[in-house]
Amino acid sequence: MVLAYPFLALLHAIYSLVILSISFFRHLTRQTPSPLHATRRRLPKHLSIIFVSDEDFEEQTNEYCITESIHRAISWCQQLGIPQLSVYDAEGIILNNAEAIREAVVPESRVKDSELDRRHIHYPPTPPLSDYSESEPLSPKGVSNSHGAFLSFCISPIQSASRASKKPHSLTLNVLSRETSKPSIASTARAIARTERRNYKAHNVRDTFELSVNSLESCLEGKNGLSPPDLMIIHPVHPSKYHRSPIELHGYPPWQIRLTEIYCNRFRKQYEARLMWFLPLHVSSTLLSSSLTEWEFREAVDQFATAEFRLGR
Amino acid sequence: MESLVLISSSVFQFLQWILAQLRITRLAQRSLLRVLAAGPIPQHVGFVMDGNRRYARGKGKLVQEGHGDGYLALRRVLEICLRLNIRCVSVYAFAIDNFKRPQQEVDALMQLAESKLLELCSHGDLLQEYGVKLNVIGRRTLFPDSVQAAVCKAEDLTKGNNRSILNVCMPYSSRDEMTTAVEDCIREALAKDVDYFTADDPIEGITEDTIDSHLMSVKRGSPPLDILIRTSGVKRLSDFMLWQCCENTQLHFSNTYWPDFGLFDFVPIIFEWQKSVWFRRQDVLFGGSSAS
Numbered sequence: 001m002v003l004a005y006p007f008l009a010l011l012h013a014i015y016s017l018v019i020l021s022i023s024f025f026r027h028l029t030r031q032t033p034s035p036l037h038a039t040r041r042r043l044p045k046h047l048s049i050i051f052v053s054d055e056d057f058e059e060q061t062n063e064y065c066i067t068e069s070i071h072r073a074i075s076w077c078q079q080l081g082i083p084q085l086s087v088y089d090a091e092g093i094i095l096n097n098a099e100a101i102r103e104a105v106v107p108e109s110r111v112k113d114s115e116l117d118r119r120h121i122h123y124p125p126t127p128p129l130s131d132y133s134e135s136e137p138l139s140p141k142g143v144s145n146s147h148g149a150f151l152s153f154c155i156s157p158i159q160s161a162s163r164a165s166k167k168p169h170s171l172t173l174n175v176l177s178r179e180t181s182k183p184s185i186a187s188t189a190r191a192i193a194r195t196e197r198r199n200y201k202a203h204n205v206r207d208t209f210e211l212s213v214n215s216l217e218s219c220l221e222g223k224n225g226l227s228p229p230d231l232m233i234i235h236p237v238h239p240s241k242y243h244r245s246p247i248e249l250h251g252y253p254p255w256q257i258r259l260t261e262i263y264c265n266r267f268r269k270q271y272e273a274r275l276m277w278f279l280p281l282h283v284s285s286t287l288l289s290s291s292l293t294e295w296e297f298r299e300a301v302d303q304f305a306t307a308e309f310r311l312g313r
Numbered sequence: 314m315e316s317l318v319l320i321s322s323s324v325f326q327f328l329q330w331i332l333a334q335l336r337i338t339r340l341a342q343r344s345l346l347r348v349l350a351a352g353p354i355p356q357h358v359g360f361v362m363d364g365n366r367r368y369a370r371g372k373g374k375l376v377q378e379g380h381g382d383g384y385l386a387l388r389r390v391l392e393i394c395l396r397l398n399i400r401c402v403s404v405y406a407f408a409i410d411n412f413k414r415p416q417q418e419v420d421a422l423m424q425l426a427e428s429k430l431l432e433l434c435s436h437g438d439l440l441q442e443y444g445v446k447l448n449v450i451g452r453r454t455l456f457p458d459s460v461q462a463a464v465c466k467a468e469d470l471t472k473g474n475n476r477s478i479l480n481v482c483m484p485y486s487s488r489d490e491m492t493t494a495v496e497d498c499i500r501e502a503l504a505k506d507v508d509y510f511t512a513d514d515p516i517e518g519i520t521e522d523t524i525d526s527h528l529m530s531v532k533r534g535s536p537p538l539d540i541l542i543r544t545s546g547v548k549r550l551s552d553f554m555l556w557q558c559c560e561n562t563q564l565h566f567s568n569t570y571w572p573d574f575g576l577f578d579f580v581p582i583i584f585e586w587q588k589s590v591w592f593r594r595q596d597v598l599f600g601g602s603s604a605s
Binding site: 005007008012015181182183185186188190192193194196197208209210211212213216217245246247249250251252253254255257258259261262303307311313 | 345347348349350351352408409410411413414486487488489491492495496498499500502503516517519520521523524525540547548549550551552555556558559560561562563564565566581582584585586587588589592
């Protein structure tokens, strides 16, 4: 058993070398993704981005990279006509900066209402009917709506869109946090239970409570809920550290990700990271932290366009 | 050119035959696994066994044969996992949505499930040899009666085992599992009355932990999911263990079709796990001191 450890170390060394050469080969043979405005077979209707920050590093770098990425993503989505964008991070950095982001993307926001206040986030008290319309018009001019445990604002279309052939689209931006995830399912459960108890008391009959997948779905995804994203980009702010381990979902709302295509660029800044191995981790990571690039975005949209959906069949 | 390929392939086959005779590959595999098991090992690994039909089509086989080969791959991978001392293995065998497939294929899959479950659990076979308890997780009532009976019998045969757990998820969907968990939580809360002295409302006690503990797989003793592997190059979760894998679970999307999945696809994943555990420890050791 004692002999096993040196062997294991040797195997790991060989494995690292193999991985290094494979990734070098892939780097040489990688394909340039199609340009942003290329016609694709399919476009996501709802794009979601998970930002992975690291508390070990400066908060400012995290905030700056994430905010810049969101601004870029908004502009790409508007150019391509993706109607819904959700941004998520587990630490709540986006939520803390939501006001700043909103002011930047909704220039005519004269309304300084307190709806952004997190205390006002409410959960649907009763299970809404199973209407699945999410395209219903939100408030017209960038007024923030507080939905079930997440923030959502409507961004009006850019006027200066050079491509006059397509009509400009408005974009809904959802700001999600860990609260939108499992806690939101738990609070929906509490809301359903309260309604059920009220019904018992009103009619004084007790039959076994039953819940179907569809009714829970309409509570979580319906009127005040979050619709499932078609495509998800995982964007680590500090790729050099993150890429040492496989991808994770960092507590993204579980109910919605059933059919979501997951994308993560594992090669971003890999070479720079390898060259800076001798630097202390916090130095190299600050140097290497970066925002979402157009390359990644195009690659992700390409991946989605070529994906095959069989839905169990 | 063709003759060259023929000769080289026959030489290769001959070499393989010699190796098989000497049982060298088997020996090498076992020692490799023993070496691997010396490092950190995940507790719970999940597999989405995807690609049986594409594999069969690629090889010019029938779809049913593809599923048969998929079963062999399951045995192979399961043995690897058990040799590595992984405590719990979950496999996605049949989705509720799979009932939408052609009737012929569904029937063949039902037959396969019925016969192979009993085979796996029978005396002296894999599960008994390694002391594995079988759990069939999902909405079983959707199965035909004969399969339901086989499932009960198979579970009964292994209920005394406690070294490891095999969760066979069929007919399963994660949304169904979550809904059932929520339903159970609500039922329990409604059955209890409000304690007016302490103002302890059981409904307000429903939290994410309550739901987690009511999930079918957790109720049957599964530890948190550490690794999720999806084969055949699809980068989606397709309604498998969404609640369990959305946090602290490493996701791997392998390009191999499931029937081809083997040791050399699995070992790199274990390497990655070990690396991440070691780095995490290093961060705990050195990261804390540099931050202060």
